[in-house]
Amino acid sequence: MRYVVIGNGCAGIEAIKAIRRRDPEGRIILMDPDPNPCYYRPMLPDYACGLKTREELWVVDKGFYAEALVDFMAGRRALEVRPDEAAVIAEGGVRVVFDRLLLACGSRPRLLDCPGADLDGVVYLRTLEQADHTRKIAAESKRAVALGGGLLGVELARLFNELGLETDYLIREDRFWPQMLDEASSAIVEKRLAEKGIRIRKKEGIAGLSGRGRVREAHTTSGEVIEADLIGVAIGVVPNSELLEDSGILTGPGVIVDGHMRSSAEGVFAAGDIAQAYDPVHGEHRINTSWMGARKEGRVAGTNMAGGDEELPGAIAFNIINIYGLPVACLGQNLAEGEGYEHLVREHPQGEAYRKYVLREGRLVGAILIGDITDARILEELITAAADLGGIKERLLEESFDLRAAAGELLGRSGKGAVAE
Ligand SMILES: Cc1cc2nc3c(=O)[nH]c(=O)nc-3n(C[C@H](O)[C@H](O)[C@H](O)COP(=O)(O)OP(=O)(O)OC[C@H]3O[C@@H](n4cnc5c(N)ncnc54)[C@H](O)[C@@H]3O)c2cc1C
Numbered sequence: 468m469r470y471v472v473i474g475n476g477c478a479g480i481e482a483i484k485a486i487r488r489r490d491p492e493g494r495i496i497l498m499d500p501d502p503n504p505c506y507y508r509p510m511l512p513d514y515a516c517g518l519k520t521r522e523e524l525w526v527v528d529k530g531f532y533a534e535a536l537v538d539f540m541a542g543r544r545a546l547e548v549r550p551d552e553a554a555v556i557a558e559g560g561v562r563v564v565f566d567r568l569l570l571a572c573g574s575r576p577r578l579l580d581c582p583g584a585d586l587d588g589v590v591y592l593r594t595l596e597q598a599d600h601t602r603k604i605a606a607e608s609k610r611a612v613a614l615g616g617g618l619l620g621v622e623l624a625r626l627f628n629e630l631g632l633e634t635d636y637l638i639r640e641d642r643f644w645p646q647m648l649d650e651a652s653s654a655i656v657e658k659r660l661a662e663k664g665i666r667i668r669k670k671e672g673i674a675g676l677s678g679r680g681r682v683r684e685a686h687t688t689s690g691e692v693i694e695a696d697l698i699g700v701a702i703g704v705v706p707n708s709e710l711l712e713d714s715g716i717l718t719g720p721g722v723i724v725d726g727h728m729r730s731s732a733e734g735v736f737a738a739g740d741i742a743q744a745y746d747p748v749h750g751e752h753r754i755n756t757s758w759m760g761a762r763k764e765g766r767v768a769g770t771n772m773a774g775g776d777e778e779l780p781g782a783i784a785f786n787i788i789n790i791y792g793l794p795v796a797c798l799g800q801n802l803a804e805g806e807g808y809e810h811l812v813r814e815h816p817q818g819e820a821y822r823k824y825v826l827r828e829g830r831l832v833g834a835i836l837i838g839d840i841t842d843a844r845i846l847e848e849l850i851t852a853a854a855d856l857g858g859i860k861e862r863l864l865e866e867s868f869d870l871r872a873a874a875g876e877l878l879g880r881s882g883k884g885a886v887a888e
Pocket residue numbers: 473474475476477478479498499500501508509510511512543544545546571572573574592593594618619622707710738739740741755756757758759761785786787788789
């Protein structure tokens with residue numbers, strides 16, 4: 468069997484490990500324009516501000532590829548996928564044929580589109596190279612602007628602040644990360660950022676940037692001018708799907724996959740940020756851009772590529788972020804409200820911890836945890852299994868309630884992995 472894996476990220480590596488568990492001998496060819504060993508992207512902000520070393524980023528050690536008998540075409544980009552020929556065309560016109568192909572080429576930052584967006588000092592943070600560049604530019608800067616109301620935007624603001632730069636943080640919305648957090652939890656995060664000296668400017672964007680060669684000023688959408696010599700942009704990601712343009716593979720905009728991570732083309736699988744798997748809670752195919760999601764999808768894809776039969780246990784949204792030591796976990800339909808939904812909330816008097824369960828007809832469909840997030844995995848399982856919490860609802864918010872023990876019983880009873888409607 469001949470396996471080709473496009474993308475040496477978390478999904479690609481997990482797939483390779485799963486393939487090798489079932490097929491110790493098949494040929495595995497891996498290609499990636501980034502020549503580094505796979506690294507832990509969520510740690511890039513800590514690396515860029517000097518809190519982590521380069522060595523601490525590696526997900527696998529350099530010997531992994533040789534030990535797993537992987538032909539790593541390091542530094543080579545896949546340009547085109549031709550399912551009819553069972554072949555991939557890579558840079559340099561190299562044609563690589565496959566029996567099984569994994570698309571694990573992730574996503575890239577959406578670029579800022581305004582006058583001055585190409586000035587020096589405008590940075591993005593997705594790759595190790597960009598992290599090194601950001602660090603270099605930051606060392607020459609005094610004032611920074613971070614743009615983007617989600618997980619990466621706040622990480623950029625933290626990074627600039629940790630590096631001692633005066634930092635303005637611009638978010639388009641009227642509060643932090645409304646797509647993931649409810650009002651109470653946004654307020655907790657905003658308080659933490661303000662305490663650290665980050666100036667949050669809400670309902671703001673960048674209309675243009677000015678400077679000679681190097682950025683010096685950001686002109687905001689509300690008409691203000693902020694002096695800044697470093698602009699960090701995190702306004703979303705775009706799946707790296709150009710190589711599929713003429714392939715006939717179903718995309719929308721990620722690669723549409725079934726529960727086995729199979730695409731619409733025979734022998735072609737997808738996993739991670741490029742894949743759009745079915746989310747049973749939202750009832751549609753969605754891209755789940757999370758590290759843990761990519762790992763899980765990579766494992767399932769690899770297992771099935773090597774002849775196994777594993778199904779994704781319901782790709783529910785699951786995000787974990789740590790903001791200045793404040794861990795935040797958001798799961799499933801954590802913002803759902805209206806008829807049929809019930810919210811159970813526990814707040815900390817000083818506003819440093821928060822726990823919210825969202826139930827529909829007694830079943831857990833979403834949750835937000837701030838402060839203590841040790842229950843996040845259990846809650847993910849309960850949501851995935853559509854477990855009926857009716858029997859323990861009254862005790863769920865008690866500090867002393869042992870959710871772990873109760874979940875064990877519930878999952879046993881309701882059948883772990885049962886599919887939610
Ligand atoms: C700064 C940062 C912080 C983050 N923080 C968190 C967090 O706190 N929690 C969380 O859950 N998630 C976080 N994420 C998201 C998480 O890192 C991604 O969801 C995860 O890395 C996706 O894994 P992947 O393997 O699908 O893609 P990637 O890790 O992006 O890997 C894809 C690989 O494919 C390669 N590639 C692209 N195009 C081609 C091509 N044409 N040919 C060959 N190779 C190609 C790329 O070079 C890359 O190496 C963060 C991401 C970033 C950038």
